[in-house]
Amino acid sequence: MEKIYLDNAATTPVKKEVLDEMMPYFSEKFGNASTLYSYGRESKKALDIARDRVAKALGADPAEIYFTSGGTESDNWAIKAAAYALREKGNHIITTSIEHHAVLHTCEYLKKQGFKITYLPVDEYGLVDVEEVKKAITDQTILISVMYANNEVGTIEPVAEIGEIAKERGILFHTDAVQAVGHIPVDVKKLNCDMLSLSAHKFYGPKGIGALYIRKGVKIHPYMHGGGQEKGRRAGTENIPAIVGLGKAIELATQNLNQSMEKLTFLRNKLINGLLNKIDHVKLNGHPEKRLPGNVNISVEYVEGESMLLSLDMKGICASSGSACTSGSLDPSHVLLAMGLPHELAHGSLRFSIGEQNTEEEIDYVIQVLPDIVARLREMSPLYEK
Amino acid sequence: MEKIYLDNAATTPVKKEVLDEMMPYFSEKFGNASTLYSYGRESKKALDIARDRVAKALGADPAEIYFTSGGTESDNWAIKAAAYALREKGNHIITTSIEHHAVLHTCEYLKKQGFKITYLPVDEYGLVDVEEVKKAITDQTILISVMYANNEVGTIEPVAEIGEIAKERGILFHTDAVQAVGHIPVDVKKLNCDMLSLSAHKFYGPKGIGALYIRKGVKIHPYMHGGGQEKGRRAGTENIPAIVGLGKAIELATQNLNQSMEKLTFLRNKLINGLLNKIDHVKLNGHPEKRLPGNVNISVEYVEGESMLLSLDMKGICASSGSACTSGSLDPSHVLLAMGLPHELAHGSLRFSIGEQNTEEEIDYVIQVLPDIVARLREMSPLYEK
């Protein structure tokens, strides 16, 4: 059976062009970029090109790009290292209740170390209120971290406005743009951010590689101590093939951005409308317009998410319930709960995240298949009364 | 010109068999291992197999293996997370003056956070004295970290004895085995260690992937907070292709261990003897027997390391002066200085690290070429008097 992969927000396949560029760096041009001789010089050159590409895609300077092992490390680094570096100045951090766990759990860890965390609420669409940010700021506030686009419901946050406020008040501002980069325009200047996290495997690059943008002049501690790589701010032998892959993937994604946004938005709207029309007691989660082009998130009453996922899988369709990290765990999505969804609806949520490789036929197939699955599961459900 | 790569301690090429096993996981079996559906299940299976292979190679249980982004992360994690977790119990850490910067700089960072660090001295061969470890222990000691084999001079430390002492005194013991795994026998039980760091690119696996062994029952904090991956102890989307590569590489290395040790020891001794015979005022650094099979480190009087490296590079030979992370920087090796070498000799040091792919002809070529290089540079040197 052909698989229909609709979980592109969890991870994406590496594109052929990307893998092709990576290949020589595994076994031939494998030199350590920190060494002198010719092998190393090739690696160093590849490293520089990749850094330029990432910088260009973000409207940043190459000297502001630091490679990491992924979105999780970028988030951990930005938040912990800023907190520790500014401890003297204050102990208050503002974030939101719908962040990825890489931010939330990091903040919870800092809380145990004596920091105070404000988790901003969101409205029914998952939007943060800029006024709430203003109200939350105290003279102890050292860091604000608000994600650019939510991984579960796709809502795009007013990051530029929040960054503006942070700038006025002289507070560091970090944004987790892991779901945004490669999918919607990202410009660090327009976003007014001091730090920005991204991860290659969300836009057809390899896993295990990401970057943290750190604006020039921002002083945070290193997070990986060791060798002098990345100007002494991120130690560890550079993962050249993966860095090359990140560079190529971000270049491709940025080049095709308008086209791909248009295509995905079309498919997304088709899937949303199709499902809402064909199944009763279904609700769209997230903002109807301020939304990632590829994100569809619905709650289906009276049925549980995992059983829908399993049934879809038997039909060759890969989707997700909430986020990849919480499916398999037993807790309902913290994002949906923060948006005010009752637990039973949160348990019945499904996310389809559309990617460039998906076709209209695939979307039609999902619209055709899901109603029957829901009907079958409702048949079994003690909660459903026809 | 054919290149002769003799910097295998800095990094190694990915072996064909290893890359072959990795390939399907980039673009085909690319699913997120934390998801339910079939794509994810394939990744999960690959993850389990790799974990089993790593565990087997170390004599550990698969549940004790945690994948990281490399040796640097493993060292940072082990040391910081142990320090923070045991802060109530004490604030004293014992390590050595010849550790890799991933350990040393981490300890320096902890020092700024209020921890007390003892850097044990070494003898002229780079050996730590077990009695010194005993003497350094106080009732505040919470962690001992001693590397298994030194990356610059190849000296193999008495880790099992030190681990024994740590066990008796109820102190956590970590060993940085990044240079040892895949090169000499490593058995976590025999080494009496609670934690052990390794990195795949040192034994023909990919860059950007490593592991931390954490003995069952050892409670340290997570270092990457976020999703529930690695049983909640190391968040971040699993880097499946790289993990698969690590698993295959460690399996191959362990299978061929005796053979490869024999071959490398032979080539090593040939190179050492050849150079010491053919060049005057040359000294072997590191222990003559308790030494990594592939490590040759010499100091050449009256000439500077980088100029030898450059000249070797012009002859197609890739070597290193000290360690990859300090070449290019201007400080002489902290390891050689700790061994009591005068600065001028430390500046004139060269490391050849032999790998499985090297041949006897290549070694002969180095023995033939280096004497002329040294002669030419000495000719230029104001320090040299014939």
Next chain:
Amino acid sequence: MYSEKVMDHFMNPRNVGEIPDADGVFQVGNPVCGDIMKIYLKIKDGIIVDAKFKTFGCGAAVATSSMATEMIKGKPIEEALKLTNKAVAEALDGLPATKMHCSVLAEEAVKGAIEDYYKKHGINKQVE
């Protein structure tokens, strides 16, 4: 992650439905937690002659409902009371560790339904 047997019982669950004139009925779980299991029993002369279920829950919850009802059908009450969640999980060729609690629901629902039968029929027995 699930065995073939679990997937079979999930995709083709046995005994789905209600028994309108059931002798014992019991519901465990809570929609807020994401799982509800409701079991209906028809009992004649101490023998469970029919069993049906309705379940809102994950794949394991559906599969264990299906397997548990299969395992008690046609059995004397005493034997049904010996049904453990482990036995249900084993009959399904195992469950992932994080899903063992779903099989506990099945055991609880069966015992609850039998208790309900005792109560409704004035039988003075205790289910422990």
Next chain:
Amino acid sequence: MYSEKVMDHFMNPRNVGEIPDADGVFQVGNPVCGDIMKIYLKIKDGIIVDAKFKTFGCGAAVATSSMATEMIKGKPIEEALKLTNKAVAEALDGLPATKMHCSVLAEEAVKGAIEDYYKKHGINKQVE
């Protein structure tokens, strides 16, 4: 990391050696720091007629010694005194940022050797 010109001057350094009856000699650096540069000058009628060097140091140190001696040979003292490390580095098609200090050594050595010449020949001039 080095330009071709640097590598050329490193592999084929010009003016290596000593001038036994030099009019000015100066050594900068320190073996403990890993670099020493020693420059010898032969001066006639205010013109540098010959320059030689000996260097213990990195590739950039050797190349800048070579280039600096080339640049001052045949020049009047006054012009040689205007030699800056930047000019030497530029003549080599640039140096990596971490290696600029090596070209400073060359500038210092040349100035020192001229000062030594002034001193030895009782010329009352100051090199700043």
